Amino acid sequence: MKKELTDRQKSIYEFIENFVQIHGYPPTLREIGKEFEIASTFGVKRHIDALVKKGYLIVEGSASRAISLVDPAEKAEEENLNVYSIPLVGRVAAGFPILAEQNIEGKLAIDHNLFSVKPDAFALKVRGDSMINAGIVEGDVVIVSPQTNARNGEIIVAMLADEATLKRFIVKGGDYYLMPENDNYPLISVKNREDFTIIGVVKGVYRFYN
Amino acid sequence: MKKELTDRQKSIYEFIENFVQIHGYPPTLREIGKEFEIASTFGVKRHIDALVKKGYLIVEGSASRAISLVDPAEKAEEENLNVYSIPLVGRVAAGFPILAEQNIEGKLAIDHNLFSVKPDAFALKVRGDSMINAGIVEGDVVIVSPQTNARNGEIIVAMLADEATLKRFIVKGGDYYLMPENDNYPLISVKNREDFTIIGVVKGVYRFYN
DNA sequence: ATTAGAGGTGAACAAACGAGCACTATATAT
DNA sequence: ATATATAGTGCTCGTTTGTTCACCTCTAAT
Numbered sequence: 001m002k003k004e005l006t007d008r009q010k011s012i013y014e015f016i017e018n019f020v021q022i023h024g025y026p027p028t029l030r031e032i033g034k035e036f037e038i039a040s041t042f043g044v045k046r047h048i049d050a051l052v053k054k055g056y057l058i059v060e061g062s063a064s065r066a067i068s069l070v071d072p073a074e075k076a077e078e079e080n081l082n083v084y085s086i087p088l089v090g091r092v093a094a095g096f097p098i099l100a101e102q103n104i105e106g107k108l109a110i111d112h113n114l115f116s117v118k119p120d121a122f123a124l125k126v127r128g129d130s131m132i133n134a135g136i137v138e139g140d141v142v143i144v145s146p147q148t149n150a151r152n153g154e155i156i157v158a159m160l161a162d163e164a165t166l167k168r169f170i171v172k173g174g175d176y177y178l179m180p181e182n183d184n185y186p187l188i189s190v191k192n193r194e195d196f197t198i199i200g201v202v203k204g205v206y207r208f209y210n
Numbered sequence: 211m212k213k214e215l216t217d218r219q220k221s222i223y224e225f226i227e228n229f230v231q232i233h234g235y236p237p238t239l240r241e242i243g244k245e246f247e248i249a250s251t252f253g254v255k256r257h258i259d260a261l262v263k264k265g266y267l268i269v270e271g272s273a274s275r276a277i278s279l280v281d282p283a284e285k286a287e288e289e290n291l292n293v294y295s296i297p298l299v300g301r302v303a304a305g306f307p308i309l310a311e312q313n314i315e316g317k318l319a320i321d322h323n324l325f326s327v328k329p330d331a332f333a334l335k336v337r338g339d340s341m342i343n344a345g346i347v348e349g350d351v352v353i354v355s356p357q358t359n360a361r362n363g364e365i366i367v368a369m370l371a372d373e374a375t376l377k378r379f380i381v382k383g384g385d386y387y388l389m390p391e392n393d394n395y396p397l398i399s400v401k402n403r404e405d406f407t408i409i410g411v412v413k414g415v416y417r418f419y420n
Numbered sequence: 421a422t423t424a425g426a427g428g429t430g431a432a433c434a435a436a437c438g439a440g441c442a443c444t445a446t447a448t449a450t
Numbered sequence: 451a452t453a454t455a456t457a458g459t460g461c462t463c464g465t466t467t468g469t470t471c472a473c474c475t476c477t478a479a480t
Binding site: 020023024025026058060108109110111132135136137140154155201202203204205206207208209 | 230233234235236268270318319320321342345346347350364365411412413414415416417418419
């Protein structure tokens with residue numbers, strides 16, 4: 001739980017929350033001051049500072065109206081659902097960053113109590129049957145935590161020769177391999193390959209039946 | 211539908227939308243200008259004016275950052291995560307109703323935009339390897355829509371001799387069978403078995419890697 | 421009696437901001 | 451040829467905004 005707020009601070013926090021809801025942008029110090037009959041902007045500022053220190057607000061720089069609520073994620077928490085909305089990547093077009101707009105197909109709510117991922121995770125539709133022995137089949141959706149390194153044995157999403165691929169990452173004797181979980185596909189050595197990059201580690205799998 | 215936007219206007223609208231999403235407050239004219247390499251604030255302002263005239267934005271007075279999107283509610287709905295919280299059933303104790311408190315192990319948030327299930331769905335941890343050919347392995351979690359009937363070919367959760375089991379439901383020549391997706395297990399005829407009940411149909415599968 | 425914390429005043433200031441103007445460029449349609 | 455709409459530049463202007471200063475008040479704990 002967050003630190004305790006004084007009554008005054010709580011009132012001010014609620015006002016800001018409300019103001020953003022109504023207007024679509026945060027109030028200025030003077031607008032807050034007017035509401036609470038605080039003549040000096042400094043009086044207001046110290047409340048804002050306190051709210052920032054206690055973790056309720058974020059103020060970016062000293063720009064105008066640059067107050068933002070920490071809240072929205074937390075709202076869901078109070079309702080007991082720890083949910084991120086992550087992008088669902090359909091196909092991966094070579095040459096584009098994986099999260100480029102061209103690639104995004106939709107959104108997906110995931111419960112990060114279960115999938116231990118950060119909000120920068122994304123979901124990826126699986127094509128092909130190279131991971132069938134690991135129980136990942138065509139049409140499945142994998143939850144990927146973006147990172148450029150991986151541990152031995154983890155299932156990863158990697159770029160190999162301008163194509164996104166899903167394989168198990170194997171470290172053996174100082175060499176790196178991509179191992180398909182399918183007896184029909186060969187082990188691939190990626191040692192010294194310039195066109196190989198790790199994009200992320202698979203943290204979970206979804207499948208839908210319709 | 212709203213009036214048509216030019217490409218440029220659309221880009222700028224999307225940028226504002228995105229900015230608000232990320233920061234919690236709208237951008238200034240100069241921030242927009244920097245993004246699109248428009249040196250003069252006036253150039254930006256006219257785009258904003260156009261967007262206001264066409265009904266996409268509201269600008270209140272001439273205050274700083276007083277831009278707000280017209281349709282936050284609409285957008286919120288689109289982006290809204292339609293999430294149910296459903297119970298996660300660990301083991302199924304024979305003799306108890308499946309949703310008895312003894313069986314519940316936790317909660318799970320599911321996006322019912324993707325899993326087309328009602329709020330009465332529940333999740334079940336998979337034991338054993340009887341569905342391995344269908345890509346469902348030990349430890350997976352299946353999303354089950356409770357119902358007492360099933361169509362040919364659907365994967366179902368059923369009670370058979372006081373044990374919960376996960377099998378494919380097959381209708382063939384007026385008879386009913388439970389088919390394990392594992393070559394090592396036999397097809398089971400459930401025709402005329404009094405100790406057989408369909409509990410629900412599997413609508414999805416989750417898997418977590420840790 | 422004194423210290424510490426929360427809350428507030430009033431003024432002064434620099435930076436950031438929106439508004440406005442005259443002018444240019446480039447299409448497209450008349 | 452000539453409007454018309456879109457898009458942009460470079461500049462000025464006045465206002466808004468956040469920051470900071472020294473100083474005041476009240477309450478609660480030491």
